[in-house]
Amino acid sequence: MMRRSRGKQxxxxxxxxxxxxxxxxxxxxYADTLPYLLGxxxxxxLVILIATGILLGQFYAPDPAAANxxxxxxxxxVPGGEIxxxxxxxxxxxxxxxxxxxxxxxxxxxxxxxxxEANWGVGIALLATMLAFFFTGTVLRWDQEAIEALEHNVxxxxxxxxxxxxxxxxxxxxxxxxxxxxxxxxxxxPLILFILLSAHLxxxxxxxxxxxxxxxxxxxxxxxxxxxxxxxxxxxxxxxxxxxxVxxxxxxxxxxxxxxxxxKPPWLFLPAYGLENWFGLPGLWGVLVLxxxxxxxxxxxxxxxxxxxxxxxxxxxGAAVAVTVISLGVYAYLWHPVAHIH
Amino acid sequence: LGAVFLLLxxxxxxxxxxxxxxxxxxxxxxxxxxxxxxxxxxxxxxxxALGKIIQAxxxxxxxxxxxxxxxxxxxxxxxxxxAGAVAQLIDVLLPGxxxxxxxxxxxxHFTGTSIEYGLLAAAAAxxxxxxxIVRR
Numbered sequence: 001m002m003r004r005s006r007g008k009q010x011x012x013x014x015x016x017x018x019x020x021x022x023x024x025x026x027x028x029x030y031a032d033t034l035p036y037l038l039g040x041x042x043x044x045x046l047v048i049l050i051a052t053g054i055l056l057g058q059f060y061a062p063d064p065a066a067a068n069x070x071x072x073x074x075x076x077x078v079p080g081g082e083i084x085x086x087x088x089x090x091x092x093x094x095x096x097x098x099x100x101x102x103x104x105x106x107x108x109x110x111x112x113x114x115x116x117e118a119n120w121g122v123g124i125a126l127l128a129t130m131l132a133f134f135f136t137g138t139v140l141r142w143d144q145e146a147i148e149a150l151e152h153n154v155x156x157x158x159x160x161x162x163x164x165x166x167x168x169x170x171x172x173x174x175x176x177x178x179x180x181x182x183x184x185x186x187x188x189x190p191l192i193l194f195i196l197l198s199a200h201l202x203x204x205x206x207x208x209x210x211x212x213x214x215x216x217x218x219x220x221x222x223x224x225x226x227x228x229x230x231x232x233x234x235x236x237x238x239x240x241x242x243x244x245x246v247x248x249x250x251x252x253x254x255x256x257x258x259x260x261x262x263x264k265p266p267w268l269f270l271p272a273y274g275l276e277n278w279f280g281l282p283g284l285w286g287v288l289v290l291x292x293x294x295x296x297x298x299x300x301x302x303x304x305x306x307x308x309x310x311x312x313x314x315x316x317x318g319a320a321v322a323v324t325v326i327s328l329g330v331y332a333y334l335w336h337p338v339a340h341i342h
Numbered sequence: 343l344g345a346v347f348l349l350l351x352x353x354x355x356x357x358x359x360x361x362x363x364x365x366x367x368x369x370x371x372x373x374x375x376x377x378x379x380x381x382x383x384x385x386x387x388x389x390x391a392l393g394k395i396i397q398a399x400x401x402x403x404x405x406x407x408x409x410x411x412x413x414x415x416x417x418x419x420x421x422x423x424x425a426g427a428v429a430q431l432i433d434v435l436l437p438g439x440x441x442x443x444x445x446x447x448x449x450x451h452f453t454g455t456s457i458e459y460g461l462l463a464a465a466a467a468x469x470x471x472x473x474x475i476v477r478r
Contacts, residue, residue, distance in 0.1 A: 069441075072444070082450060144382070144383065228475065229476055232473070235469070235471050235472030238468055239465045239466070240469075242465040243466075249450045251449030252447065252448045252449075253382070254445050254446055256379070257376050260380060262380045
């Protein structure tokens with residue numbers, strides 16, 4: 001009895017300082033379903049990526065002369081390094097899949113409409129940030145695929161002129177671009193992610209979960225429960241990443257050489273690669289057009305209808321865009337590597 | 343805030359020295375490395391590698407390259423012996439500063455060790471834990 005009382009006192013003392021009871025606010029019952037948990041599951045994936053990334057960062061040398069060797073050292077010389085890298089690698093892929101599903105759910109339910117337009121914009125910025133994380137992570141491997149990705153980065157930076165300045169090797173001639181992209185991967189992008197994520201979660205808290213045609217009569221539960229369930233899905237993501245790290249460990253390519261294009265990018269960037277196959281480097285403007293369209297979606301779809309009905313045009317356009325992007329990706333996957341720069 | 347910061351970085355970059363496109367290297371050493379990269383791609387880009395090897399054979403700057411090995415590599419590719427060509431190209435590069443291991447991809451595989459099965463068991467335990475949490 002005394003012990004329980006002390007435990008309760010401790011909990012009250014902690015809550016008085018951290019105001020944790022704020023997480024006990026009620027959320028609608030439909031927020032307990034998988035489609036509405038996808039955002040929180042993405043957050044769980046991010047936690048795995050940050051934890052494994054911090055550990056990997058202790059052993060990675062962000063210098064062109066040492067990067068490839070340091071990754072091989074992580075795989076061969078660091079206890080558990082190969083598995084840790086495998087979890088980071090696969091968790092990144094799984095998190096991006098969940099993120100795309102989250103984007104699809106928000107689009108399909110029309111949750112971007114008034115008053116959530118700003119949060120949709122923040123979400124699109126988060127998507128761009130996550131893609132930047134994935135891209136810089138690919139370059140950090142410093143193998144042939146990495147150097148070709150970097151050369152595309154530099155070539156596109158030239159194409160966009162003023163706005164590509166930071167991505168140019170001449171921005172800081174005495175610091176290798178690889179080192180600056182590592183800095184972006186471990187400090188600049190996490191800072192942007194933190195700011196955007198804070199804004200995203202704040203706006204979700206303010207506006208609440210979008211009903212999307214669901215009835216509010218379903219049983220209600222708390223946001224803490226929502227996070228707890230997302231943690232459960234986080235365990236599942238970690239389990240899948242661990243199993244894949246064992247069964248399909250990521251390798252490390254040979255030392256890279258510039259001036260040749262013989263690899264293809266990871267699946268995320270295959271649609272952009274497909275555009276490059278058709279239109280050359282300027283095809284990458286298509287990615288910008290896609291993001292501008294995504295940002296404009298709340299302006300283009302002003303319907304007030306809840307759920308699916310009354311939003312047929314938006315859904316057809318969204319499906320057409322998704323099919324186009326996926327088709328470009330499949331085409332690029334099936335097609336042989338093409339030289340776009342050299 | 344992040345977007346403003348990035349914009350600032352972009353503008354700062356624009357004031358830096360003008361970027362210039364690198365000239366294509368024509369030395370045999372670089373061409374041999376490019377040929378090796380082409381052969382190590384998945385699937386191997388044999389025609390690209392053959393082109394680079396021919397360019398290497400015609401290169402004026404052959405410093406640090408044993409051209410006999412380059413010829414052997416070309417011969418191996420002629421009979422579709424990709425592995426033989428890779429071995430010859432690595433021999434070309436070895437007398438230089440490169441570690442042989444770094445010139446080859448390092449691709450680990452599942453080998454069924456007790457540690458690997460232990461990790462798979464841990465993954466299964468995590469999966470069950472996650473499923474139990476989700477179903478609560």
